Amino acid sequence: MPVVKTVELPLTRQEDVVAVRQRTRSLGVEIGLTIVDQTKIVTAASELARNTVIHGGGGKATIEIVKEASKQGLRLTFEDCGPGIPDLERAMQDGYTSGAGLGLGLGGSKRLCNDFAIESKVGKGTRVTIARWKA
């Protein structure tokens, strides 16, 4: 899949989550996503970025403008080398949290995006990739 533009951002502190949201928003505007689609991908980005910081112990976000056939979209990847997720199915369930959250971040992000993929290995880390295509 051709990548038109790539932005990498560190995710170590809470404030980094804000930067990821802002950058996602501005790239969404750049490719002409509707307000609703912008809001969806930015909200998903916020959830996953925070998971990377809080549960993954920090990592990075990669935001890309991607092209496929004649459509354009945003693809976001969140990676960390944290503890990993032992039971992915359970983690994806609405309401499950190992911390003090609402447990809706993973499931919610999946519903907010067109593509959603998660890989995780215990003791190695977690990678989540999402995409939102321009309607």
Next chain:
Amino acid sequence: MGNTRLAEIIGRHERDLLAEWTRRQMDSFGTGRDRISETQLRGNSQDFLRALTEALLRNAGSDLRRQEWSSMKDLLGEISRQRATQGFTPSETAVFVFSFKQPLFTRIASEYPNDSEGFAAELWTATELLDELGLYTSEMYLKSREEVILRQQQEMLELSTPVVEVWEGVLALPLIGTLDSARTQIVMQNLLEAIVARGANLAIIDITGVPTVDTLVAQHLLKTVAAARLMGADCIISGIRPQIAQTIIHLGVDLSGVLTKATLADALQLALKKKNLTVARS
């Protein structure tokens, strides 16, 4: 070895070193002179020379981590902080140390008239040391800039969270900006305190100005509503724009137990109705 020798040289030429160095600093500021007085510059320079000589006499070397340099570091930290608040740029601040090179090197040269090797060695010691001190000054400058910014942000946090009483017993809290991190805690605390202080039984939390409502923000809102309820006040959340309403649904956040309204005006109307008040055209 070069250390105490350098101290001697500085001691012998102190007066004219000070004069030339101060003049150089004044010149380098050009039009920016009014930001700092010659007296302050001279004072800073005098303190610097004193701290420098002291450390050199104790053979402190050029490793600033050594304890002998601690009063010099305190001084440079203080000067950097002053300059940062006086609006100096990082390079204008570092000039303080670097402009001392030329006057000092001239004096060193005059002390080694026929000894080019001794001169080179002394020069090297002095350069290495002044570079370290200059770098340290820049670092301290950046650190104090960060502190200034952090403090301003903190002040903004407090300024930008007004709780207004829109009607007797009805409070409104217009939220603007990012709603996670430290800010939310403060905002929500303010609201709860205001509820008690004014004996309010209705509070409108308006989120028109909040760009993103994710699960953390939602959780903060839900917690605040629950806490307010325990204190006898009902909350109405207003300003939920269509796109935000959609994302909240997709996230699966349950706001069914919370009163919500699209606009602040709608929320106010509801609040008045709950107080059995009607607004009529006269």
